[in-house]
Amino acid sequence: MVIRIDEYSDVPIYQQIRDQIVMGISDGRLRAGEQLPTVRALALEMGINTMTVSKAYQSLKAEGYILTDRKNGARVRMEIARSKELSDANLWELKRIISEARLSGVDKKDLIAMIEEGYKEK
Amino acid sequence: MVIRIDEYSDVPIYQQIRDQIVMGISDGRLRAGEQLPTVRALALEMGINTMTVSKAYQSLKAEGYILTDRKNGARVRMEIARSKELSDANLWELKRIISEARLSGVDKKDLIAMIEEGYKEK
Amino acid sequence: MVIRIDEYSDVPIYQQIRDQIVMGISDGRLRAGEQLPTVRALALEMGINTMTVSKAYQSLKAEGYILTDRKNGARVRMEIARSKELSDANLWELKRIISEARLSGVDKKDLIAMIEEGYKEK
Amino acid sequence: MVIRIDEYSDVPIYQQIRDQIVMGISDGRLRAGEQLPTVRALALEMGINTMTVSKAYQSLKAEGYILTDRKNGARVRMEIARSKELSDANLWELKRIISEARLSGVDKKDLIAMIEEGYKEK
DNA sequence: GTGGTCTAGACCACG
DNA sequence: GTGGTCTAGACCACG
Numbered sequence: 001m002v003i004r005i006d007e008y009s010d011v012p013i014y015q016q017i018r019d020q021i022v023m024g025i026s027d028g029r030l031r032a033g034e035q036l037p038t039v040r041a042l043a044l045e046m047g048i049n050t051m052t053v054s055k056a057y058q059s060l061k062a063e064g065y066i067l068t069d070r071k072n073g074a075r076v077r078m079e080i081a082r083s084k085e086l087s088d089a090n091l092w093e094l095k096r097i098i099s100e101a102r103l104s105g106v107d108k109k110d111l112i113a114m115i116e117e118g119y120k121e122k
Numbered sequence: 123m124v125i126r127i128d129e130y131s132d133v134p135i136y137q138q139i140r141d142q143i144v145m146g147i148s149d150g151r152l153r154a155g156e157q158l159p160t161v162r163a164l165a166l167e168m169g170i171n172t173m174t175v176s177k178a179y180q181s182l183k184a185e186g187y188i189l190t191d192r193k194n195g196a197r198v199r200m201e202i203a204r205s206k207e208l209s210d211a212n213l214w215e216l217k218r219i220i221s222e223a224r225l226s227g228v229d230k231k232d233l234i235a236m237i238e239e240g241y242k243e244k
Numbered sequence: 245m246v247i248r249i250d251e252y253s254d255v256p257i258y259q260q261i262r263d264q265i266v267m268g269i270s271d272g273r274l275r276a277g278e279q280l281p282t283v284r285a286l287a288l289e290m291g292i293n294t295m296t297v298s299k300a301y302q303s304l305k306a307e308g309y310i311l312t313d314r315k316n317g318a319r320v321r322m323e324i325a326r327s328k329e330l331s332d333a334n335l336w337e338l339k340r341i342i343s344e345a346r347l348s349g350v351d352k353k354d355l356i357a358m359i360e361e362g363y364k365e366k
Numbered sequence: 367m368v369i370r371i372d373e374y375s376d377v378p379i380y381q382q383i384r385d386q387i388v389m390g391i392s393d394g395r396l397r398a399g400e401q402l403p404t405v406r407a408l409a410l411e412m413g414i415n416t417m418t419v420s421k422a423y424q425s426l427k428a429e430g431y432i433l434t435d436r437k438n439g440a441r442v443r444m445e446i447a448r449s450k451e452l453s454d455a456n457l458w459e460l461k462r463i464i465s466e467a468r469l470s471g472v473d474k475k476d477l478i479a480m481i482e483e484g485y486k487e488k
Numbered sequence: 489g490t491g492g493t494c495t496a497g498a499c500c501a502c503g
Numbered sequence: 504g505t506g507g508t509c510t511a512g513a514c515c516a517c518g
């Protein structure tokens with residue numbers, strides 16, 4: 001899976017990596033149990049510091065998306081915990097985006113289509 | 123309209139103000155043409171720096187949500203530009219949230235319900 | 245509150261800081277709402293890098309023990325979430341220690357006394 | 367006695383082996399004088415490196431829990447030294463866990479029950 | 489002034 | 504080889 005960094009984004013690099021891996025897991029580009037690139041390999045490939053990648057992985061690990069071991073590096077977790085709820089931050093963020101979408105004249109159907117797309121079987 | 127700030131949020135205060143005003147316009151608590159409090163008044167009321175409020179207003183102005191003039195202060199714009207599209211940033215953010223929702227086991231219907239709620243007539 | 249680092253310990257420095265702040269909150273040396281030293285101040289005082297202190301604070305923040313804001317630095321949270329349960333890691337660790345205590349001939353009463361002491365009103 | 371390894375735990379594998387053998391001795395699953403599997407046998411059975419098992423055994427030997435000789439392999443020691451004291455590391459660790467338990471709202475009685483359980487006659 | 493991010497580079501234990 | 508930790512030093516946005 002290719003990870004692309006927008007160096008002009010306000011979103012920190014480690015967060016962008018974290019987000020893209022989460023999205024990769026959700027949309028099936030990363031399978032349960034699949035091996036992630038090593039911290040060093042990904043850092044080298046992306047031209048960034050290993051600490052930055054490490055921070056992304058540690059975040060993913062703390063959130064229960066991946067597991068790391070010293071021998072094999074990082075893998076997508078087989079059973080990701082299902083809280084059944086959006087975090088407060090995501091809930092607010094979603095409300096904000098819906099408000100902005102409405103004000104921009106985005107059709108409600110387009111938003112729903114995005115959800116359908118995101119929930120499609122992979 | 124009451125604006126509530128979470129001073130411990132990772133979201134900058136000026137951004138929280140900006141977001142809540144946008145949401146207020148979207149859900150009808152703020153009407154087109156309606157007068158906003160002055161920078162000084164809002165800053166005083168919320169116990170924060172005027173610079174912070176000013177930053178929020180400037181952002182809203184730049185985005186086309188409000189108009190300011192020296193005489194009348196700030197008002198909600200009568201005709202907000204309707205790009206008919208989500209910004210790139212919002213598009214990505216929405217995809218991210220949908221991915222996380224799905225992985226957390228949030229029901230697709232709950233997300234759609236939030237959209238319906240946000241688009242309800244006011 | 246004085247924080248002491250054992251530089252020969254296997255426990256990472258950031259973890260030692262984190263642990264001592266948690267213990268300080270529990271035993272009343274740090275009160276709810278109390279200001280913590282700034283990242284820079286603590287780093288300087290302890291002769292370590294700001295990143296190391298920052299890591300400790302971020303861990304405490306993620307665990308819900310403290311809150312940070314840009315203006316005032318870090319504070320002990322007023323209401324710490326009460327899961328009512330030990331983490332798996334702490335549960336195992338406690339079992340291990342009890343086993344080792346027993347084998348070393350430590351009196352059961354001494355362990356219970358430590359618990360009583362730790363739960364005393366402050 | 368079955369030893370279970372969590373390869374994704376932050377606790378090193380050799381430490382997990384060491385801990386489980388100590389717990390086995392304490393709770394009577396391993397009797398004084400009882401033979402332990404050879405390093406090779408255990409490593410083969412668990413699918414891990416012999417070096418890792420060897421490290422665990424060496425640690426147990428250094429701590430006085432087991433004895434090794436070339437002819438008979440490793441055995442649980444007949445008389446384990448009873449220092450009557452917790453090590454400094456365990457003392458600190460126990461204090462930390464008690465602090466976290468208290469802050470999490472864990473009932474004091476639950477901790478005491480764990481001690482009673484760990485000290486039950488076998 | 490505050491915390492947050494990032495780099496370049498180093499060292500470490502584990503396995 | 505793997506992830507984890509730490510430093511020295513820099514730059515950033517926020518307020």
